[in-house]
Structures are given as C-alpha cells and as structure tokens.
Amino acid sequence: METKHILSSFDDDLNKLNNSLLKLGNGALDQFEKCINNFGTQNLEDIEKVVGADKFLDDLDDKVQKYGFEIIALRAPQAADLRRVIVALKIATIFERIGDYSRNISNRTKLLVEMKYTDLPGVNIGKMGQKTQTMLEDVLESYVNQDDKLAIKVRNSDVRIDKMHTQYYLEIVASMQRTKNLAPIGAHLLFIAKNIERVADYVTDIAEQVYFLVNGKVLSDVRPKADETSTRIPD
Amino acid sequence: MSDKANDFKSLDLTVGDVFSKEARLKARNVNVYYGDKKAIDNVTIDIGNKEVISFIGPSGCGKSTFLRCFNRMNDTIDICRIEGQITLDNENIYDSNIDVVPLRARIGMVFQKPNPFPKSIYDNVAYGPRIHGLCENKEHLDSVVEESLKRAGLWDEVNDRLLSPGTGLSGGQQQRLCIARAIAVSPEVILMDEPCSALDPIATAKIEELIHELGNEYSIVIVTHSMQQAARVSKRTAYFHLGKLIEVGKTKEIFTRPQHNQTEAYISGKIG
Numbered sequence: 001m002e003t004k005h006i007l008s009s010f011d012d013d014l015n016k017l018n019n020s021l022l023k024l025g026n027g028a029l030d031q032f033e034k035c036i037n038n039f040g041t042q043n044l045e046d047i048e049k050v051v052g053a054d055k056f057l058d059d060l061d062d063k064v065q066k067y068g069f070e071i072i073a074l075r076a077p078q079a080a081d082l083r084r085v086i087v088a089l090k091i092a093t094i095f096e097r098i099g100d101y102s103r104n105i106s107n108r109t110k111l112l113v114e115m116k117y118t119d120l121p122g123v124n125i126g127k128m129g130q131k132t133q134t135m136l137e138d139v140l141e142s143y144v145n146q147d148d149k150l151a152i153k154v155r156n157s158d159v160r161i162d163k164m165h166t167q168y169y170l171e172i173v174a175s176m177q178r179t180k181n182l183a184p185i186g187a188h189l190l191f192i193a194k195n196i197e198r199v200a201d202y203v204t205d206i207a208e209q210v211y212f213l214v215n216g217k218v219l220s221d222v223r224p225k226a227d228e229t230s231t232r233i234p235d
Numbered sequence: 236m237s238d239k240a241n242d243f244k245s246l247d248l249t250v251g252d253v254f255s256k257e258a259r260l261k262a263r264n265v266n267v268y269y270g271d272k273k274a275i276d277n278v279t280i281d282i283g284n285k286e287v288i289s290f291i292g293p294s295g296c297g298k299s300t301f302l303r304c305f306n307r308m309n310d311t312i313d314i315c316r317i318e319g320q321i322t323l324d325n326e327n328i329y330d331s332n333i334d335v336v337p338l339r340a341r342i343g344m345v346f347q348k349p350n351p352f353p354k355s356i357y358d359n360v361a362y363g364p365r366i367h368g369l370c371e372n373k374e375h376l377d378s379v380v381e382e383s384l385k386r387a388g389l390w391d392e393v394n395d396r397l398l399s400p401g402t403g404l405s406g407g408q409q410q411r412l413c414i415a416r417a418i419a420v421s422p423e424v425i426l427m428d429e430p431c432s433a434l435d436p437i438a439t440a441k442i443e444e445l446i447h448e449l450g451n452e453y454s455i456v457i458v459t460h461s462m463q464q465a466a467r468v469s470k471r472t473a474y475f476h477l478g479k480l481i482e483v484g485k486t487k488e489i490f491t492r493p494q495h496n497q498t499e500a501y502i503s504g505k506i507g
Contacts, residue, residue, distance in 0.1 A: 003500060003505045004505065005503065005505050006504050006505060006506075007504055010504065076462075076463060077503070078490050078491075079490060079492060079493050079498075079499050079502055079503055080503065082490075083492075216491060217492065
C-alpha cells in the first residue's frame with residue numbers, strides 16, 4: 001500500500017531499510033555485470049576492482065540486517081510491513097552472496113588470464129553470464145515495482161541457465177578429455193559456469209520472495225529445473 | 236427485533252468467513268442505533284464454542300457497542316435501539332420472555348476499568364452465586380469462591396486475606412478478581428471490553444495468560460486497541476470500521492496477509 005503511516009518515523013525507518021537494500025541490490029548487479037564483462041575483456045586491472053569492491057556489499061548487508069532487526073524490535077510491523085522487512089532481510093543476504101560469487105568468478109578469471117586462456121569450442125560463458133545478468137536486472141525491477149508477474153517470468157527463465165550449464169559442463173569435460181594439460185583451465189571454467197548457475201538460482205529465490213512480498217503467500221508450484229550436471233555421466 | 240436470520244446482506248461487505256462450525260452466539264444482520272445515529276451497520280458473525288475472538292478497530296467503530304449487544308448491556312441506554320437477531324445456542328436473547336439477569340450470568344462481562352464491589356474479596360466472588368442461588372450451603376459457596384479465584388490465577392495471592400476489601404488490591408489483581416467474579420456463576424461466554432488498557436505489562440501478561448487458559452473452557456470475545464494483544468490471545472480476529480464488520484478471519488491470517496485494504500491500513504498504523 002502506498003499510504004503513509006500515521007507515525008512518519010516508521011516510514012523513515014522503512015525507507016532507510018529499502019534504500020540500503022536497493023543500494024545493495026544495484027551493487028550486486030554492478031559487480032556481477034563487471035565480472036562477466038571482465039571475463040570477456042580479460043583486463044586484469046578491472047578484475048582487481050571487482051575483487052576489491054566486495055566489502056562494500058558486505059557492509060550494506062550488515063546495515064540491512066541491523067535496520068530490519070531494529071524495525072521488528074521497535075515497530076512491531078504487521079502484514080505488508082512485516083513481509084517487507086522479512087523479505088528485505090532474506091534477499092539482502094542473497095545479494096551479498098551474489099557479490100561473493102562475482103568476486104570468486106573474478107579471482108578465477110584472473111588465473112585464467114595468467115594461464116593464457118582461450119575460448120573452448122561450444123562454451124560461451126559470456127552469453128550465460130549476460131542472460132543471468134538480465135534475470136538479475138529483471139528481478140530487481142520486479143522488487144522495486146512489486147511486479148509479481150515479472151518475478152514469475154524471471155523464476156521460470158532459470159531453466160535456460162540450467163540447460164546452458166549442463167551443455168557447457170559436457171563441452172568443458174569433453175575438451176579436457178581431448179586436450180592434454182587443459183585440466184587446470186577446464187576446472188576453473190567448470191567452477192565459473194557453476195557459479196553463474198548458482199547466481200541464477202539465487203535470482204529465482206529473490207523472485208519467489210518478491211511473489212511472497214506482493215501476495216503474502218509462497219509460490220506453491222515446483223520450480224522448473226534442468227541442470228543435469230549432478231545426475232549425468234559425461235560421454 | 237425482526238427475524239432476518241436468513242438474510243445475510245452484510246456478507247456483501249464483510250471479507251472472510253463470518254461463520255463458525257460450532258457457533259454458540261450468532262449475530263445476524265444486527266443494526267444498532269443511538270437515536271438517529273447508526274452505530275452498527277448490518278453485522279453478521281458467529282462466536283464459536285470455546286474460541287477466543289478479538290474485535291479490533293479505531294475508536295468509535297462500534298466494536299464495544301456490538302460487544303455489549305451480546306449480553307444486552309445496551310438495554311440500559313434509553314436512546315439505543317437494536318435490529319436483527321442475536322442467539323445463544325439458537326435461543327433469541329432479545330426475545331421478550333428472556334430475563335436479562337440469568338442471561339448476564341451466562342454471558343459474563345469484564346470491563347476496561349476494574350470495578351470490584353466495595354466488599355471483601357470473598358464477597359465479590361460470592362455475590363453472583365448467591366443472587367443466582369447457585370450454592371446449596373456455605374461449604375459449597377466456599378469451594379466455588381476458591382475454585383473461581385484459582386482459575387483466575389489470584390488464589391495464591393489472596394487466600395490469606397479473603398475478607399480484605401477487593402478495592403485494596405492492585406489494578407491487575409482487581410481485574411483478575413472481576414474475572415473470578417464473572418466465572419463464579421459458570422458463564423458460557425465471557426465478554427471483555429479492553430480488559431488490560433488500565434494495566435501495566437506484567438498485569439497484562441497475567442490477564443492474557445488467563446484468557447489463554449479460560450479459552451479452553453469458555454467462548455471469549457475481547458475488544459482491544461492493542462494489535463499485539465489481539466495477535467497474542469485470539470484465534471480469530473474481526474475488524475470493524477465505521478460500524479461495519481470489514482473483515483474477519485484467523486488471527487494469523489489477519490496479521491500477516493489481510494484481504495481488505497482497510498484492515499491492512501489499520502493494523503499497519505495507517506488509519507486511526
């Protein structure tokens with residue numbers, strides 16, 4: 001509801017929480033976008049910047065946790081206010097984790113650059129990253145606009161990332177089998193692909209929280225999944 | 236009162252399930268007027284057996300007026316007029332042959348401000364059983380007083396001074412004495428009109444614990460301005476606004492995802 005509370009300081013507290021959360025969400029998006037770009041450009045200076053900026057997200061997460069805790073203790077929020085606080089606490093931690101994955105991808109990219117990495121056939125990490133980045137952008141938009149339809153669309157699009165992950169996993173393993181001494185590079189690529197797939201999973205978690213925020217109930221249907229990397233033996 | 240038991244016009248307005256499978260009290264299309272002013276507008280609701288239900292809403296919304304309809308306390312107000320039907324176990328409590336004195340024993344009431352009689356603690360509790368002739372002898376009366384004080388959680392604090400004035404107790408103790416007085420006549424329903432508004436948090440907690448325990452034996456209707464109290468003590472909550480019953484439902488639903496915008500606004504502190 002757009003109407004304001006009688007107690008304006010309650011609105012101030014909720015706005016403070018929301019602003020920190022959005023700053024965190026946009027920060028996580030920025031970090032992820034940069035780490036995917038850097039994977040393509042292989043610019044070591046830019047890669048280092050992503051690694052160094054992660055603390056900023058950790059601090060914002062701490063702020064959101066503190067503000068949310070205080071609102072629960074002092075304001076006893078009800079209904080939509082309560083959902084807003086609970087959802088903020090949950091998705092702040094998810095954004096912070098996305099920041100962690102971005103840092104991890106950047107660290108591995110740095111090593112790949114040092115190992116003179118070149119593209120493997122059939123593997124397009126950049127494309128997988130960009131699609132995940134679009135999901136992250138959309139889920140942030142769904143949160144800001146409380147758009148549960150967009151949230152469901154984001155959630156359902158995760159299956160494409162799962163399929164790409166499965167495909168790239170098989171291609172990377174095949175390349176490692178074919179080419180001598182490719183194991184170190186292949187291992188890092190597997191981790192990077194897996195990290196991106198995890199980020200997409202986290203985005204779907206946020207989408208489900210947006211749905212709960214808007215409707216006050218959890219999505220009851222089973223999330224579509226297509227990641228076969230943990231159930232399939234490569235040829 | 237006209238019989239409109241089958242005319243549920245109010246359901247067009249009220250969100251949620253107003254009915255109860257094991258209803259003791261049934262209000263159907265109840266309107267209450269103070270002179271020309273309509274204070275309650277076409278309210279239909281059931282009060283279930285052994286359920287604790289809270290009535291919430293802004294000041295002047297009619298929740299206390301509606302509560303007082305259940306034991307005909309509004310009869311004492313000359314300009315008050317009531318339409319519709321209220322039944323206790325399917326018996327119309329506004330029927331011309333209903334005696335309000337035994338009715339008010341069956342449907343007891345606890346008020347906002349503790350109001351013990353200017354009598355001893357013992358006599359406060361014994362008063363009802365005496366006037367209703369519920370006890371055969373002194374020993375029986377003693378046991379009813381003791382049992383009532385125990386169930387009201389007060390026995391351990393007063394058993395050594397039963398002949399002291401009830402008005403000498405603390406506010407919280409006086410309110411529990413009033414609850415003991417109400418349950419001494421074995422009511423079926425207890426109405427509570429903001430029973431903790433004059434009490435500190437510890438006394439409030441004791442009353443709330445008592446409501447929780449008494450809810451296993453009686454139907455309890457509590458009017459409260461405290462959202463947290465409604466959330467803590469009741470299984471169902473009904474939200475009133477400008478004399479209308481806006482929404483009724485399970486308390487955990489009302490306080491987590493109310494269906495009506497006005498309910499949401501009120502419990503979130505957006506309308507007063």
